[in-house]
Amino acid sequence: MLAPLLALLLAGTSQAAPIESRALALFDAQCSTLDSTDALMARIRAAGWQPYDPAGTPLAALLAYHANEQQPGWKLENWAFAQGADRSLILVVTRAGRPDNPSVECRVFAPGMKQPPSIAIVETWAGAAPKQKFDHSGVLAWEWSPGLRASHSGGTAVLYIAPDSPMLAQFKSPGLMIAAQR
Numbered sequence: 202m203l204a205p206l207l208a209l210l211l212a213g214t215s216q217a218a219p220i221e222s223r224a225l226a227l228f229d230a231q232c233s234t235l236d237s238t239d240a241l242m243a244r245i246r247a248a249g250w251q252p253y254d255p256a257g258t259p260l261a262a263l264l265a266y267h268a269n270e271q272q273p274g275w276k277l278e279n280w281a282f283a284q285g286a287d288r289s290l291i292l293v294v295t296r297a298g299r300p301d302n303p304s305v306e307c308r309v310f311a312p313g314m315k316q317p318p319s320i321a322i323v324e325t326w327a328g329a330a331p332k333q334k335f336d337h338s339g340v341l342a343w344e345w346s347p348g349l350r351a352s353h354s355g356g357t358a359v360l361y362i363a364p365d366s367p368m369l370a371q372f373k374s375p376g377l378m379i380a381a382q383r
Contacts, residue, residue: 220289221318221377224311225326227290228379232307235352235383238278238296241307245282245292253283253291259374260291260312276300289313304355304382311377317341317361318377327357339366348381355382 218226231245255261264279275298282292295306323343324330331343341361348357357380362368364375 219319219322220311220314221322224290224309224377224379225322227292228307228309228381231292232309232379232381233350233352235305235307235350235381238280238294238303238305241294241305242280242282245294250282250284250292253281253288255281255291258312260293260310263373264293274299276303306355306380306382308378308380310374312374314361314376315364317363318359323359327359338368339363340368340372350381352383353381357381 231241231248231250234244235241255264260281264281277297278295280294282294284290289311291310291312293306293308293310295308296303297306298304318341327343327345327349329345329349332346333342333344335342335344339362343359344356345353345358346356347354350357358378360372360378360380362372362375362378366372366375369375
């Protein structure tokens with residue numbers, strides 16, 4: 202039973218693979234090591250991703266929403282990346298916190314994803330049961346704390362927001378997001 206799922210996960214970023222498989226593979230390729238924002242962005246650029254300005258998109262609204270939640274004395278910086286004109290998957294690197302000790306976050310967004318991800322694909326990819334699982338009002342989420350990878354000390358999460366979710370006003374951007382923080 203696991204063989205077909207593993208084959209699907211190992212399909213890499215082939216356009217024929219389901220979007221959640223492509224997003225999870227991208228996350229593994231780019232977000233597994235959260236050593237520093239500079240090193241993370243250098244690896245992302247070396248893999249062919251280019252800076253992307255999400256202005257005017259729901260992603261920009263989400264990033265602006267988080268910028269407004271900063272605490273006094275904290276600094277928040279976001280960098281978004283895409284592969285050429287393809288916007289089916291977006292990488293976002295965030296540095297947040299006190300300037301002397303910021304956190305590093307890497308997120309993969311699949312903003313056009315209209316259907317929830319396959320639970321079997323996500324849970325097989327994780328290889329561990331989530332600490333928390335949520336499925337309500339068009340929001341489906343898994344959370345692992347500590348995170349799934351050694352450098353994910355702040356946790357790993359997979360979140361899906363349906364385009365018609367009443368929670369969209371809070372989350373700002375529909376689709377799939379996979380995130381990790383150090």
